[in-house]
Amino acid sequence: MAHHELTTPVTEAQSRALRVNDTVTLGGTLFGIRDATQIHMFDRGRKTRFDLRGHAVIHTAPNVRKVAVSGEFPAGYAPVCVGTTTSDRMERFTRPLLEQYGVRMIIGKGGLRESSLKAFQDLGGVYLAIVGGTAALETTWIEGIEDVDLDDLNPESLWKFRIRGFGPLLVAMDSHGGSLYEVVQRDVDAMRSKVLAGLGVKSA
Amino acid sequence: MKVDLSKVEDAAAELYVRALKILPPDIKQGFQRLSAGETTATGKKVLATMMTNITVAEQTDNLLCQDTGVPIYNVVIGRGVEVDGQGLKQALRRGCERATREYPLRSSVVHPLTRKNEHSSCGPEVPVIHMDFSDQPEMLKIEMIPKGSGSENNSFLKMAIPAEGVDAIKAFVVDCVIAAGGKTCPPTIVGVGVGGTSDLCVALAKRAATRPLGSACSDPDGAKLEQELSLAVNQLGVGPQGLGGDSTAFAVHIELAATHITMNPVAVNMQCHSARRASAVFTPQGMEYGF
Numbered sequence: 444m445a446h447h448e449l450t451t452p453v454t455e456a457q458s459r460a461l462r463v464n465d466t467v468t469l470g471g472t473l474f475g476i477r478d479a480t481q482i483h484m485f486d487r488g489r490k491t492r493f494d495l496r497g498h499a500v501i502h503t504a505p506n507v508r509k510v511a512v513s514g515e516f517p518a519g520y521a522p523v524c525v526g527t528t529t530s531d532r533m534e535r536f537t538r539p540l541l542e543q544y545g546v547r548m549i550i551g552k553g554g555l556r557e558s559s560l561k562a563f564q565d566l567g568g569v570y571l572a573i574v575g576g577t578a579a580l581e582t583t584w585i586e587g588i589e590d591v592d593l594d595d596l597n598p599e600s601l602w603k604f605r606i607r608g609f610g611p612l613l614v615a616m617d618s619h620g621g622s623l624y625e626v627v628q629r630d631v632d633a634m635r636s637k638v639l640a641g642l643g644v645k646s647a
Numbered sequence: 648m649k650v651d652l653s654k655v656e657d658a659a660a661e662l663y664v665r666a667l668k669i670l671p672p673d674i675k676q677g678f679q680r681l682s683a684g685e686t687t688a689t690g691k692k693v694l695a696t697m698m699t700n701i702t703v704a705e706q707t708d709n710l711l712c713q714d715t716g717v718p719i720y721n722v723v724i725g726r727g728v729e730v731d732g733q734g735l736k737q738a739l740r741r742g743c744e745r746a747t748r749e750y751p752l753r754s755s756v757v758h759p760l761t762r763k764n765e766h767s768s769c770g771p772e773v774p775v776i777h778m779d780f781s782d783q784p785e786m787l788k789i790e791m792i793p794k795g796s797g798s799e800n801n802s803f804l805k806m807a808i809p810a811e812g813v814d815a816i817k818a819f820v821v822d823c824v825i826a827a828g829g830k831t832c833p834p835t836i837v838g839v840g841v842g843g844t845s846d847l848c849v850a851l852a853k854r855a856a857t858r859p860l861g862s863a864c865s866d867p868d869g870a871k872l873e874q875e876l877s878l879a880v881n882q883l884g885v886g887p888q889g890l891g892g893d894s895t896a897f898a899v900h901i902e903l904a905a906t907h908i909t910m911n912p913v914a915v916n917m918q919c920h921s922a923r924r925a926s927a928v929f930t931p932q933g934m935e936y937g938f
Contacts, residue, residue, distance in 0.1 A: 506713055506753040526713030529797040529830045553829040574696040575832045576921040578713040579704035598753045627891045631825055631883050638882050644814045
């Protein structure tokens, strides 16, 4: 249960050193990505000009304000409220993100499934759980929006954030086959019949 | 009482932003209660982060969650209220659109087929507007609910049959909570609709999910069942954010309606821990914001 302070991009070795139940705080660059972003990247053949190798992506579509381009706002956007969406809908994009773009860390909420866990094992990636619904707090870890690509998909553009002290995030799925979600699911499934019996449910 | 529609429009805009920023007191108390009873270290930590977020949102005057949701306006019109119904609906829509553009809020609403976002939080049939009437004299209440998608995506309907009895309802609720896992941003309010027709059953589930904590189903058998189920789902161990723990739900709420002799419908709609709502009440004395 070690804590890691990491600056992105990270190497495969750094990513593989992370174990379930460890915590991570990130600094550097973070890319925001979401349903439409990945549908366009992986189903409709669009490419991003960003280099995602070794980077962390977060499942998000932020609230932003359009502002004049300046040193402080190089992309012409000020962050208003940046939070995290449910990862499960984007399950099938994990492998191509790692394989085609070299992403090393996915930040999200609610967890991913078995095929993502396998991709993390095969390609050296991790899933970092953030507390969903805590966007006001998360926004305080965002220093600015450095750049944006695929912005016709706004708010589901590909966002490039500058971050500081982004965390602590919980390593919930690692590259060694560990998944907190699988553990919880097993325990919950085992409790199901007991709970139903307690409710007097006869045959379920 | 004659209703000034320009004030309704202003309130519709203000309510959207207020709902996104300030969590109702009953939900804050719900956090205190769950936190006191949580026995796992992870669960405690996750709940503490959620409570910190509520404070940060208030201190930084920011939105609690980035998900601006699907905007829902529930309107209750009392007796002796003079209002142009269609004008009222248009005022709510204009207010919703204004809040989105002026604040600015993320427009989370797209056309269901083209996926085009008009950046107004509006589209066909959205904002969702429900109208109802009450016995109260000279009163118009507007409740605004930004319904987050993480929880809304965990909505379920089962047309069970009479032979399956109440057991079917109980098992369905438990299985929905298991299926939702961490995807629905627990701790949740599990809204359960029982009876009615399929559409009414789902609408009841939504009403139940957005009812204040501490309120009870007006039907005594429904109230008893919601207590039983509240205890049961928190024994499952899903926990805050689905990372394990005792705090899976703030409560299970039930709303019910009579149904057909051949039917036994049950629906589940969930509200995430950012259980946001805000209201405005118009009376001859003026307008007051609340929850």
